[in-house]
Amino acid sequence: MPVTFGADEILETIRMIEAEHLDIRTITLGISLNDCSGSDADAIIKKIYSKIIKYGENLVPVAEEIERDYGIPIINKRVSVTPLSFIAALKDEEEYIKCAHAMDRAAKEIGVDFIGGFSALVHKGFTKQDRLLINAIPAALSGTERVCSSVNVASTKAGINMDAVYLMGQKIKETARLTADRESIGCAKLVVFCNAPEDNPFMAGAFHGVGEPEAAVNVGVSGPGVVLKAIEQHPDADLGTIAEVVKKTAFKVTRMGELVGRAASERLKVPFGIVDLSLAPTPAVGDSVASILEAMGLERCGGPGTTAALAMLNDAVKKGGAMASSYVGGLSGAFIPVSEDAGMVEAVETGSLSLEKLEAMTSVCSVGLDMVALPGDISAETIAAVIADEAAIGMINNKTTAVRVIPVEGKKAGDRVEFGGLLGSAVIMDYKKIDASKFVVRGGRIPAPIQALNN
């Protein structure tokens, strides 16, 4: 049989993995809980626990087997389930909290690091269950280790539910208070969405949407380090050439996701869902989206030119990635989770990256204000106003946006906090102390935008 690879190709792949942090960020197994529905808490808990175990018990062993066979690290193994508010018609908050604990136990049992789906979709309004579940979020997140929660408060088709926005501002503050002894870490497991995708493999926002099959394997790739090295090899190329370099690199990175997704689907006997064309950074030096922007020629991420550079990067990643995978979905785009990106943290520390610039950046990339640490004295109303701004960007631009902010109790702007592991560390960002509470407490719904006159 002829040998089909050049030595340079083989060594390139190995260099990407060993030196440039190429990895599969997550294999997320989506599991439908539709057949676990009911109104009796104990019965639901029993059903969801056994269903998660039944489908998920092989996830970690299979992922480890794939890691070994292909020599590519798979960092996280996760489970997402049907939003709990859809399937559980429970009588009070306590019962929802109990369900969160059951999800936590199941996740621990099968060895996954996070389980997403303590979620509600309220972009047009609340059901009774939605409200109970949202009220249960702070206690559920502070009392569990692996449960992640998300709430969709807006969509292009429905507009922005400002009552939900305000409620989420309050719940974020409450979660921060309940986990004050751990740098308010509970908020890192809580995402507020506009246009939430149904097949997103990334936490904390993953849930198994209503249009999804019984179960599906979704994969998220990572590769800022690889893109950075590729750009560094072209210090004087024009931007068209740089876009081309990013496309080619994204193609290779995404192919790894496609391979792993297909292998996992075959071995778990679960349909292959999607590859998320992501560029997810880690706190490791050199695995940073901010560093990519700086390699393109910016002195520091956050300065003038940042939005344009990020827009080009994001588009090139999608173009290269779309060709590499048969099914693309999820969030798909460059991520800018501040605490998880060493370059972003540095940009905050040196004062070049502000909350407002970050907001502008989120209008051209995935996914929103992510892992942004804020001072502990920020009010629920101000957080709600920040959520509303971000949701407006998503609503008008027909894209997913999200807010995962951490108002760290007892900390002020400029302080450093350690979240640990992949969540990294952050410098608390300052915010404009201009009151928006009158706007926020008006409540109601911002109507859906007109889509034809799109300027």
Added chain:
Amino acid sequence: MKSNRIVITVVGKDKVGIIAGVANVLAKYNANIVDISQTIMQEFFTMIMIVDISKCTVDFSTLKQLLDQCAQELQVKITAQHEDVFHYMHRI
């Protein structure tokens, strides 16, 4: 995995017996070397082998452990990956 071919790469400081050491492990467990190329790049010994493990007497994870042991003895770095990784990344 449809095919049973793996790619083994060995990188390290050049010395006597690297090829022999790796080939010995493979021969002992009936893994067939289909192709081999070797070069010295910037003083570093670099060898790439394509190996058919369909008749190998131990499973892939055991073989990887044995190669790891061999790598320690020879003071080189050995990686072993299924060839699909390279197919996917470099061929459409």
